Amino acid sequence: MNDLMKYATGYQDYLLRLYSQRSPVGSISNTNEREAVKDTLEKAIPDKTQYDSLVSKLIAEGIIRPDNHLWLDRKSGWMRQLASKIKSWESLTGKLSPEEIKAIAKNSFHAEIGISTIEKAKPH
Numbered sequence: 001m002n003d004l005m006k007y008a009t010g011y012q013d014y015l016l017r018l019y020s021q022r023s024p025v026g027s028i029s030n031t032n033e034r035e036a037v038k039d040t041l042e043k044a045i046p047d048k049t050q051y052d053s054l055v056s057k058l059i060a061e062g063i064i065r066p067d068n069h070l071w072l073d074r075k076s077g078w079m080r081q082l083a084s085k086i087k088s089w090e091s092l093t094g095k096l097s098p099e100e101i102k103a104i105a106k107n108s109f110h111a112e113i114g115i116s117t118i119e120k121a122k123p124h
Contacts, residue, residue, distance in 0.1 A: 041109075044092075044093040069110070088124040
């Protein structure tokens with residue numbers, strides 16, 4: 001019985017260590033800590049003027065709501081369209097990983113997009 005208790009305690013310690021090392025849900029882990037995490041459109045476009053210009057354009061086109069930037073265009077294939085739009089902003093954002101695009105869609109436009117949809121999307 002004593003060996004079983006040692007095993008159970010050791011396993012519990014192991015699980016606690018694993019749990020404490022995990023990343024929060026929806027977070028992006030960077031291997032290069034010096035590189036800023038691009039999990040919102042605002043963080044992905046460091047130039048505030050360019051960011052404001054893009055957001056104003058999206059609002060004017062009726063693609064997002066002005067108050068909370070909710071993505072309004074919900075026609076068939078809208079998730080792929082959103083991913084394509086984000087990819088097309090590469091000149092403003094730099095190269096984005098699929099995980100960063102997913103985080104930007106969620107945190108900036110309140111849209112949940114799967115990685116496979118992002119990978120299939122082509123920039124405009």
